[in-house]
Amino acid sequence: MTDVVADSSATPVAAPALAATRIMNARRRWLVTWLRDPFLCFAAMSLIGVVAIALAANLIYPTDPLDMVAPALLWPGQDWGYPLGTDTLGRDLAAGIVHGARVSLLVGFFAALIGLVIGTTIGALAGYFGGIVDNVLVRLTELFQTIPAILLVIVILAIGDPSIFLIVLAIGLASWPMIARLARSQFMTLRDADFVLAARGLGYGTTRIIVREILPNALPTLVVATSVLVANGILAEAGLSFLNLGDPNRVSWGSLIGSGRTMLRSEWYLTALPGLAIVLTVLSINIIGDRLTDILNPRSETR
Template sequence: MHGTDTFASASGARLPARTEAAALSPVTAEAEPWPNVHAPDAACVATQEVQKLAPAGGRRALGAFLANPTAVAGLLILTIVIAAALLAPVLFPDDPLDMAGRPLQWPGQNPRFPLGTDALGRDVLAGLVHGARVSLLVGAAATLVGLLAGILVGATAGYFGGWVDDVLVKIIEIFQTVPGFILLIVLVAIAQPSVPAIALAIGAVSWPQVARLVRAQFRALKEKEFVAAARALGYGHGRIIFREILPNALPPVIVLASVTVATAILMESALSFMGLGDPNVVSWGSMIGTGRDMLRTAWYLSAVPGLAIVFTVLALNLIGDGLTDALNPRLSGEA
């Protein structure tokens, strides 16, 4: 009477038709949910979950960073330096290399020159502000070059492993066996001193450290469950590397980037101090190099740009420490 809806079991009981199908084909019943793994909805749900979690993690990290007083102090110092660099053409529209007044006026001696003048009558404050532009530009550009090269090499080595990893690690080791500053001097001397050449040379010296860090992160993350799920969904290597693993490997790279900017500023200052900087621009290192011959009679010529370097590098290191605490849940006490 019930036809396709029920069937009679050995005991005479009536069972639903779907139960009959399950009893006759248990393998098919167990495998029934699995075809949906490759459905577009599965990828959509996974993406939505990541989007839900990312803002929460970003808010937690931002709150932890702003709760760190030393990190906030470093951010304020760096903000002042960046603002001065951006406003340099407005505050001092003239060429900072031009003679502006009587030579060797001490700070506070003339209201027109709050930080005094150098041996050629150039305004020290104008040079300091314009020098911030060069130092920050070189630091940011060199860090960007180092990050791009280091991430590409480290991600490729850590993800693929095998002979690819062996070859790339040997290349990294070759660069690290040469003293970094000596290699930097050689590269700048070959390319002729200029701001772009100095930035590229510092980036070429800085990338091996980034590559090692990224490689270590990829070797640890490529065995995680979310990477296996991405492979099961049929994602290619490029998407897995740049959209799945790399975002999870970025926190320590961001911390290293802040330190790399500080290191790049110090390297540029050292090059300019040695006379290997761009002669057409003013930088903090060139100001220190110009005033070193008058340390006993006009020590402020080297002290003022030297203090600018100290505070900028200190600010970047404080920001790096704050980012370390904010981006690491274990250190922030939330893991």
């Protein structure tokens, strides 16, 4: 009888320790999974490096990257005061790439955030309520999908003066349909789950069920999908700046490529170096998003 009492009193103490051990083992397996993937490690380190450079742009190059500070068309390595050379106006290309990282990442991340908010809201309402609400919102989503995204962005920019704010808004408004369709499928799957039925039985309101019960379970998949929007936003901003539709007062990777396109055959580094920055950043984001999809997928062996 004493042994039984001792065992029963030890059980509540052992349970938290066992749970903590399982959490530590899960975190350890997660870390090992990442470290064993060389592509994922490379992508994570590259993206962290680009973000760090963007955040420290004013410390690395405190001067305005639009200033003409040296002779024009210095090649990389020709003058170590300007390690990546200068452009056709004598502006430091390294300073332009560093400050351009801030603009390109800002456009990509905030445009994706706008697309995530709009798409999740529309997809959640369509998937949860169904019926006529679903029908109307799906038709609206399909309407936006029939309009070429770049054409919609150009029309929005033509209405007002091109600025970083307007570019972010335009790209965000053109990128939400993919998230909306994904959110709709997630909410249609989860709205009849046991925990949602239990919440309805307890008398929870519709808003609380959507925001506090279903959304947290659907959000990981939506966030992973948003990584595609970040990459697309960076590419879209580069394309707009290449077409002289970007903010003329800000340096971005796209504007650097656009300024060097007329001398592509002779001074190819003017487009190759900022183009390499775009490729590295977009590729890193896509690799991380792809691996996170595998990890968060319950049917995946990676998980």
